[in-house]
Amino acid sequence: MSLDGTYDDANIFALILQGKIPSMKLYEDDTTFAFLDIMPQTRGHALVISKWSKARNLLEIEDEALAQVMATTKKVATAIRKALNPDGIQIAQFNGAPAGQTIFHLHVHILPRWEGDPKGFAAHGAGAMADKDALQVLAEEIRAQF
Numbered sequence: 001m002s003l004d005g006t007y008d009d010a011n012i013f014a015l016i017l018q019g020k021i022p023s024m025k026l027y028e029d030d031t032t033f034a035f036l037d038i039m040p041q042t043r044g045h046a047l048v049i050s051k052w053s054k055a056r057n058l059l060e061i062e063d064e065a066l067a068q069v070m071a072t073t074k075k076v077a078t079a080i081r082k083a084l085n086p087d088g089i090q091i092a093q094f095n096g097a098p099a100g101q102t103i104f105h106l107h108v109h110i111l112p113r114w115e116g117d118p119k120g121f122a123a124h125g126a127g128a129m130a131d132k133d134a135l136q137v138l139a140e141e142i143r144a145q146f
């Protein structure tokens with residue numbers, strides 16, 4: 001999909017917001033939702049989305065929704081730092097399939113990083129599905145830091 005297109009109400013993140021598919025929630029407020037990535041690139045890889053915006057990417061999102069998503073990104077990154085003590089935290093966001101976007105509901109990636117670990121972003125779809133129980137434990141560790 002290119003940068004232009006129509007928002008699909010049945011995209012995976014819309015279904016998560018509608019409660020139709022499960023997710024490992026880290027944080028939620030009136031306007032945003034944060035959860036663990038199911039194919040984590042690093043331990044604690046999290047995603048933040050707007051609950052109301054139908055923007056597919058950064059070029060479409062309302063300034064208000066963007067500010068809400070970024071405020072939540074900071075909150076969640078802070079909780080992840082307390083829980084996992086990473087050496088760095090990468091914030092990433094992709095727009096359009098050629099840029100690596102696979103789900104067309106704007107989302108921000110939070111990736112804790114540790115010295116000595118590979119720094120790259122693996123091709124999407126190539127990652128391993130995380131163990132559900134391990135994700136659950138991790139989500140509880142992070143949630144405890146809010």
Ligand code: 5GP
Pocket residue numbers: 012023024035036037038039040093094100101102103104124127
């Ligand atoms: P994108 O490539 O669009 O920037 O990132 C999409 C992210 O969503 C990927 O990191 C991918 O692992 C993650 N993802 C795909 N399907 C699911 C899902 O069903 N649940 C969760 N929690 N993450 C997903």
